[in-house]
Each structure stands twice: as C-alpha cells, then as structure tokens.
Amino acid sequence: MRLPRTLLIGALLSTVFLGAALLSLVWTPYDTQILTITQRLQTPSAAHWLGTDQLGRDLLSMVMEGARTSIAVAVLAVGIGMGLGIPLGLLAAAMRGSLIDELVMRANDLVFAFPSLVIAILITAVFGAGAVNAIIAIGIFNIPVFARLSRGAALSIWSRDFILAARVAGKSDARISIEHILPNIASLMIVQGTIQFSLGILAEAALSYIGLGAQPPVASWGRMLADAQTLASLAPHVALVPGLAIVFTVLGLNLLGDGLRDLLDPRIRVART
Amino acid sequence: MIRYTLGRLLSLCLSLIVASLVIFAVVEVVPGDPAAFMLGVNARPDTIAALRAELGLDQSLPQRYLSWVGGMLTGDFGISYTYRTPVSQMVLDRIGVSLPLALMALTLTILIAFPAGIYAASRRGRAGDLGVMGATQLGVAIPNFWFAMILVLIFAINLRWFSAGGFPGWEAGPAAALKSLILPAIALALPQAAILTRVMRSSLLDMLGEDFIRTARAKGLSRRQALWRHAVRNAMIPVLTIIGLQFAFLLAGAIVIEQVFFLPGLGRLIFQSISARDLIVVESVVMLLVAMVILVNFAVDLAYAAVDPRLRARA
Numbered sequence: 001m002r003l004p005r006t007l008l009i010g011a012l013l014s015t016v017f018l019g020a021a022l023l024s025l026v027w028t029p030y031d032t033q034i035l036t037i038t039q040r041l042q043t044p045s046a047a048h049w050l051g052t053d054q055l056g057r058d059l060l061s062m063v064m065e066g067a068r069t070s071i072a073v074a075v076l077a078v079g080i081g082m083g084l085g086i087p088l089g090l091l092a093a094a095m096r097g098s099l100i101d102e103l104v105m106r107a108n109d110l111v112f113a114f115p116s117l118v119i120a121i122l123i124t125a126v127f128g129a130g131a132v133n134a135i136i137a138i139g140i141f142n143i144p145v146f147a148r149l150s151r152g153a154a155l156s157i158w159s160r161d162f163i164l165a166a167r168v169a170g171k172s173d174a175r176i177s178i179e180h181i182l183p184n185i186a187s188l189m190i191v192q193g194t195i196q197f198s199l200g201i202l203a204e205a206a207l208s209y210i211g212l213g214a215q216p217p218v219a220s221w222g223r224m225l226a227d228a229q230t231l232a233s234l235a236p237h238v239a240l241v242p243g244l245a246i247v248f249t250v251l252g253l254n255l256l257g258d259g260l261r262d263l264l265d266p267r268i269r270v271a272r273t
Numbered sequence: 274m275i276r277y278t279l280g281r282l283l284s285l286c287l288s289l290i291v292a293s294l295v296i297f298a299v300v301e302v303v304p305g306d307p308a309a310f311m312l313g314v315n316a317r318p319d320t321i322a323a324l325r326a327e328l329g330l331d332q333s334l335p336q337r338y339l340s341w342v343g344g345m346l347t348g349d350f351g352i353s354y355t356y357r358t359p360v361s362q363m364v365l366d367r368i369g370v371s372l373p374l375a376l377m378a379l380t381l382t383i384l385i386a387f388p389a390g391i392y393a394a395s396r397r398g399r400a401g402d403l404g405v406m407g408a409t410q411l412g413v414a415i416p417n418f419w420f421a422m423i424l425v426l427i428f429a430i431n432l433r434w435f436s437a438g439g440f441p442g443w444e445a446g447p448a449a450a451l452k453s454l455i456l457p458a459i460a461l462a463l464p465q466a467a468i469l470t471r472v473m474r475s476s477l478l479d480m481l482g483e484d485f486i487r488t489a490r491a492k493g494l495s496r497r498q499a500l501w502r503h504a505v506r507n508a509m510i511p512v513l514t515i516i517g518l519q520f521a522f523l524l525a526g527a528i529v530i531e532q533v534f535f536l537p538g539l540g541r542l543i544f545q546s547i548s549a550r551d552l553i554v555v556e557s558v559v560m561l562l563v564a565m566v567i568l569v570n571f572a573v574d575l576a577y578a579a580v581d582p583r584l585r586a587r588a
Binding site for chain 2: 231248
C-alpha cells in the first residue's frame with residue numbers, strides 16, 4: 001500500500017524536530033548558558049550555522065533546546081487532555097442519555113466558551129509563570145476536545161453487534177469500554193492527538209512570547225521571538241529562525257495528523273477523492 | 274420554536290452562572306490573601322487591611338459573589354485598584370479599539386476565505402485546490418504574532434507605509450486610527466482565513482454530494498451554475514457558525530497581537546491588569562469576554578434553528 005505523501009513529509013519534519021529535541025539532551029553545538037558578547041548577532045556561517053543572537057549564543061543550539069521545551073510542554077498538555085478527556089468521554093458514552101452524560105457534555109460546552117488564551121494567561125498569572133503552569137493551562141482546554149470526540153466515536157461503536165455479543169458474554173459496561181470501545185477509537189484519538197500537539201506548540205509559543213511560559217534560563221521559541229522583536233531590523237535572522245522552527249514543526253505535525261487519518265480511516269480516503 | 278428558544282435560554286443562564294462561579298473561584302484561590310497579592314510583598318499591614326475593607330474581603334464568600342454579580346448586572350463592574358477609575362469606563366474605552374480591530378480582521382478573513390474556499394471546492398483534487406489547501410496548511414502553522422513581526426519588519430520598518438505600533442486614538446481622525454489597525458488586522462486574519470477557507474471548502478463539497486445538486490445538474494445546469502446557485506447558499510450554515518465563533522475569538526483573543534502592536538485593546542487591558550495584580554479588572558473583564566462568547570453561541574444556535582427546522586425537532 002502506498003503511503004500518503006502528506007504523511008511522509010509530516011513524519012519527516014516531525015522527526016527532525018523531535019530528533020533535535022532529544023539530541024539537545026546530550027549535545028548541542030554550543031553551550032547556551034555561556035554568553036559570548038563579542039560574537040553577538042552574527043549571520044549564519046560555518047561556525048554558527050544559523051547565526052548568533054544578541055547575547056552571542058548559537059541560534060542552532062537555542063532552537064534545539066527550544067524544541068525540547070515546546071515538545072515537552074505540548075506532549076504533557078496533550079497527555080492531560082487525553083488522560084482526563086477520553087475516560088470522561090467513554091463514561092458519558094457508556095451512560096448515554098443519563099444525567100452524568102448530560103453533565104459531562106454541558107461542562108465541555110462551558111470550557112469551550114472560555115477564551116482559552118485569556119484563561120491560560122489568568123492561570124499562569126495567578127499561579128505564577130512557568131512551564132508547569134503553562135502545561136496545565138493548555139492541558140485543561142484539551143480535555144473537552146478529547147471528551148467530546150471520544151464520546152461521539154464511542155457512541156457509534158456501542159451500537160455495533162460485537163458489543164451486543166460482549167454484553168451477552170456478561171461483560172460490564174466498564175470492561176466493554178476498556179476492552180472493546182477504546183481500541184476501536186484509538187486511531188481517531190491519535191490523529192486528534194497530533195493536531196492538539198501542534199496547537200499546544202503554538203499556544204506555548206504565544207505564552208512564552210508574552211513572558212508567561214518557560215522562564216529563563218530555559219530556552220523557548222516564544223521568548224526567542226520576544227527578544228528578537230526589537231532587533232528584527234538589525235538582524236532579521238534572529239527573528240526568522242525561531243519563527244520558522246515553529247512553522248515547520250506545526251506544519252509537520254498537521255501533515256502527519258492528516259496523513260495518519262487518511263491511512264487509518266480508508267473510508268475518508270475514498271470519500272475524499 | 275418557542276420551546277426550543279426557552280430551552281436554549283435556560284442553558285444560556287446556567288452557563289453564565291457556572292462561568293461566573295468558575296471565574297470567581299479562580300480569582301479567590303489566588304495563593305493567600307487577594308489584598309496582599311494585589312499589593313505585593315512590601316505592603317504594610319494597615320494598607321492591606323484598608324484594601325481588604327475596600328474590596329469587601331471581610332464579608333463572607335457568598336455575599337461577595339452576589340455583590341459582584343449583582344453589580345455586573347446593573348452595569349457596575351467595580352473600580353480598578355491601580356487606575357482608580359470604574360472598570361466599565363475602561364472597558365468602553367478599550368472596546369473602541371478591540372471592536373473595530375475584530376471587525377476589520379473578520380472582514381479580511383471573509384474576503385480571503387470565501388473566494389478561496391469556493392475556488393478550491395470547484396477545482397476539487399486539481400492543482401488549484403491543492404494550492405489553496407497547501408496555503409491553508411501554512412496559514413494555520415504560522416504563529417500570528419510572528420507573522421505580525423514580519424509585517425512590521427517589511428511594511429513599517431523597511432517600506433515605512435505604516436507605523437510599527439501604537440494607537441493614535443479616534444481623536445486623531447478615523448483614517449489615522451484605522452490605518453494603525455491595518456497590520457494587526459492582517460496578522461489576526463491570516464490563521465482565521467485559513468481555517469474558514471477549509472470550512473467553506475469542505476461544507477461546499479458536502480453540499481455538492483447532495484441530491485438537490487444532482488437534480489440541478491439533471492435539469493441542465495452546468496457544474497459551475499449548480500455550485501453558485503444551489504450549493505453556496507446551503508453551505509453557508511456551518512460557515513456562519515464558524516464566523517460567529519471567530520468573531521468572539523477575535524474580540525478576546527487579540528491579546529498577543531495587541532501586545533505586539535502596543536494597542537490599548539481589551540486583551541492588553543487584561544494582560545496589564547494581571548501584571549499589575551488588579552484582580553477586580555481581571556475578574557470583571559474575563560467574565561465579560563466569556564459572557565460575550567456564550568451569547569454569540571446562543572445567537573448562532575437560534576439563527577441555526579430559525580433556518581433549519583430539523584434542529585428544533587432534535588432538541
């Protein structure tokens with residue numbers, strides 16, 4: 001079977017940035033904690049592939065460490081969304097029509113009504129700026145996404161014959177949810193996971209751009225952009241490099257998500273063409 | 274329709290009540306005493322006590338909640354602690370920036386998304402469609418504040434067509450005021466236009482598969498005629514929903530863009546109040562924004578039901 005081209009491009013881009021983030025744990029071209037002011041604002045060269053920033057730090061090393069921050073925050077935020085949202089969605093679907101179902105869905109609607117960035121800013125402002133609070137703030141808004149999606153998907157599985165068979169075999173609703181419903185909706189959740197992952201990276205960048213994300217000395221793409229703003233006319237590459245890193249990562253994840261959806265759900269592929 | 278409206282109205286009220294409770298709770302759980310939080314670590318105990326009395330912190334929680342909500346219902350949003358002005362006045366001033374900005378961004382969004390979405394749907398699977406879809410992938414991947422920086426770099430710093438930020442105020446004349454909102458509006462519109470283009474395209478493609486399109490084709494309309502006369506109109510329902518949500522988002526979500534361009538809008542008001550620990554402003558303005566989103570959703574639901582009787586029956 002031929003793999004969708006979007007999947008290949010998406011996987012390639014995502015792997016590059018994931019690889020850069022992992023590599024930065026053990027090695028970066030330069031130490032970003034050491035400032036070499038004499039080397040400041042250099043344009044890309046053989047020594048500094050992406051140039052240096054206003055404090056003489058190597059931009060490639062900064063981007064690698066920034067990738068680590070972005071990916072860590074986004075992965076954990078998606079983890080919160082999946083870890084709480086999917087069980088809630090499964091519960092609502094198993095108890096469809098009941099008061100609990102109604103409560104879960106109404107709570108979802110309510111979270112959707114909150115302007116997410118405003119609330120994220122409120123949370124980080126009240127509880128302090130930092131990566132952990134950014135993760136919580138972004139994660140909260142992932143919960144209703146997964147709850148709603150998993151409920152909808154689970155409802156369509158509940159009406160299938162093999163669920164009836166499981167019922168006849170004497171399995172409880174909880175066991176059916178875990179053993180039969182969850183595996184059948186897993187691919188959909190993974191696809192949504194990659195989309196939320198990319199949204200998480202954008203949200204993290206926005207939060208750290210306004211100073212409420214990861215704090216120095218932890219490198220983050222959003223803060224690199226905030227630092228670069230006043231220098232953009234002097235040294236445009238300082239503003240271009242972190243921005244392009246965000247664009248390519250988000251683009252890669254979105255393409256990966258689209259490609260996975262095409263791959264995992266043949267019906268959509270047929271319907272699309 | 275009346276029963277449906279009453280039902281939606283009930284859920285609207287419930288949403289507003291729960292939302293106000295949540296916001297009240299978040300601000301209440303500020304670590305420690307809100308008065309001490311607002312005044313910072315170096316405040317003298319008697320200053321803190323005075324502020325506690327002013328904020329009504331000596332009252333019980335339910336009393337404070339009720340007086341806050343009661344005040345908002347009568348248009349009294351409290352007095353800003355840092356600026357010593359009524360919050361309602363500050364909000365009105367800031368809406369003078371946020372509302373035109375949101376309207377401009379939304380207009381741009383629609384101007385880009387409608388033609389692009391219709392074009393892509395009419396060329397489904399061909400080069401034009403792939404080009405538009407590729408552009409929308411890029412549009413959602415570009416952080417709008419970075420796009421804003423690049424716009425400033427090109428159009429303000431290099432070409433000098435616009436100023437790099439700030440708002441001259443409406444006193445400077447509508448032309449100058451609107452001009453200062455153009456770059457921010459473009460930056461805000463980019464990701465929204467990409468999203469709306471995709472919605473427009475997929476909604477149109479859904480419609481093109483419907484029986485009434487086949488009927489229209491069967492009676493002799495060309496593919497293009499069927500698209501324009503029948504599909505576009507029917508495809509508008511999901512598109513209008515998204516536009517409603519985008520408008521609410523643009524009003525509240527311009528926070529980062531307002532920061533890039535130093536615009537005195539609602540988002541920046543919240544951000545500044547948070548930095549100044551002015552919880553009264555934060556609490557009231559956040560509630561106002563949430564209420565606005567809930568009201569827009571309510572209006573969209575009703576408009577939906579008015580257009581499509583099937584939705585009334587389902588509810």
